[in-house]
Amino acid sequence: xxxxxxxxxxxxxxxxxxxxxxxxxxxxxxxxxSLRPVEEVEHLLALIRVYLIGARTRYVQCPHFLDLRSxxxxxxxxxxxxxxxxxALSKEVRSAGSEPFDAVIGVSSVGQLLPGIADRLAxxxxxxxxxxxxxxDLSNGGCTASSRALQLASTLDxxxxxxxxxxxxxxxxxxxxxxxxxxNWQGICTFGDGAAGIWLSTDPTGALAELGPIxxxxxxxxxxxxxDISSSYYRFSVSxxxxxxxxxxxxxxxxxxxxxxxxxxxxxxAVHPAGMMLLLSVAKRIGLDRSRLEPSIRHFxxxxxxxxxxxxxxxxxxxxxxxxxxxVRWLSMGAGFHVIYGNCTRL
Amino acid sequence: xxxxxxxxxxxxxxxxxxxxTISVDRLETLRAGDVIQQSLELVELVLHLEEKLGIEININxxxxxxxxxxxxxxADELVRSEGKVRGEK
Numbered sequence: 001x002x003x004x005x006x007x008x009x010x011x012x013x014x015x016x017x018x019x020x021x022x023x024x025x026x027x028x029x030x031x032x033x034s035l036r037p038v039e040e041v042e043h044l045l046a047l048i049r050v051y052l053i054g055a056r057t058r059y060v061q062c063p064h065f066l067d068l069r070s071x072x073x074x075x076x077x078x079x080x081x082x083x084x085x086x087x088a089l090s091k092e093v094r095s096a097g098s099e100p101f102d103a104v105i106g107v108s109s110v111g112q113l114l115p116g117i118a119d120r121l122a123x124x125x126x127x128x129x130x131x132x133x134x135x136x137d138l139s140n141g142g143c144t145a146s147s148r149a150l151q152l153a154s155t156l157d158x159x160x161x162x163x164x165x166x167x168x169x170x171x172x173x174x175x176x177x178x179x180x181x182x183x184n185w186q187g188i189c190t191f192g193d194g195a196a197g198i199w200l201s202t203d204p205t206g207a208l209a210e211l212g213p214i215x216x217x218x219x220x221x222x223x224x225x226x227x228d229i230s231s232s233y234y235r236f237s238v239s240x241x242x243x244x245x246x247x248x249x250x251x252x253x254x255x256x257x258x259x260x261x262x263x264x265x266x267x268x269x270a271v272h273p274a275g276m277m278l279l280l281s282v283a284k285r286i287g288l289d290r291s292r293l294e295p296s297i298r299h300f301x302x303x304x305x306x307x308x309x310x311x312x313x314x315x316x317x318x319x320x321x322x323x324x325x326x327x328v329r330w331l332s333m334g335a336g337f338h339v340i341y342g343n344c345t346r347l
Numbered sequence: 348x349x350x351x352x353x354x355x356x357x358x359x360x361x362x363x364x365x366x367x368t369i370s371v372d373r374l375e376t377l378r379a380g381d382v383i384q385q386s387l388e389l390v391e392l393v394l395h396l397e398e399k400l401g402i403e404i405n406i407n408x409x410x411x412x413x414x415x416x417x418x419x420x421x422a423d424e425l426v427r428s429e430g431k432v433r434g435e436k
Contacts, residue, residue, distance in 0.1 A: 046411030
């Protein structure tokens, strides 16, 4: 059965902050809290400056993330951000119009404290979702969560003709502001908040693209990216902080050696913007020159790493600029360690 | 083991190509953070060093040294960390 991308939804959620604002707020936060030991804090701030060097912005759904202290604070912030994203997504889906959806899959890279993300979106969309639709939440999918959902949706049988995937990534709600744990701050500085959606259909009428096979590989290093448990919540962490870049690059290249992937000179590429270093170094090693990476770099500079929402934002940009018949490929990577390669052809 | 002078030569080449207005006469005393203001340039420096020296560099490992130390200390750090990596293999 063939699947088509009918529409990609990319609402912008949250407040726009640039690197300088993030750094100023974090510096002020550290100083106001008089965190100890002082020398460690100063070193951490210098590292944060490395992560926040240059012109880059992100959108923040939880502007008070440096004040999160309790499980209740985090959970309330998560619920508010997800509801905000659901509202933004449903507004865009309603305004674009669609066939009635047979399935809605709610997706996030993080755990979903708010039950029924798919149900809430379906309720918002009213008659645009069939009353007997499959409603499913897919959580803790890491930065490949949206690609995992695409992989899953493309295996559904003919009972499901129109599938809506809704991605919510309120990454700022994970921040552990009192921790001096370096991966925690690596996450805070790299991530931005975001939402996205995609309508897959078996009907090509008005479709943007025909979906090709989606291939994945997991590398057997589930702890490379994981959650650390703080006193009140969980936070982003990695198992080998100093060797992280090296392990991720090795993991991606190893996965690609197992995945049936291809490149042609005319194809457009979306690469998950895990960070500028990973983006550039991985692209270089798989032979993508700078010009073909530009859409992913542009996305990262504006939105930072919106976890699994990012790849759909870049994909939409590429589908808007692609010519009929032009291939569009994407590569996402994240916790697992998990790599997904997908491709589609602009109609 | 990578050679300190080779690291400095690779840095000199990068700075001369990307920041032609900056004198590289006293390269070792220049602070990387004063020269590099953009993340793309920082990453390009790292990729340049990887290519020239045939090593893999981890930004997390070099950490804050990337912006707070001068190029001389950065070269020392790279030599030290590469020696450590080779020792681990």
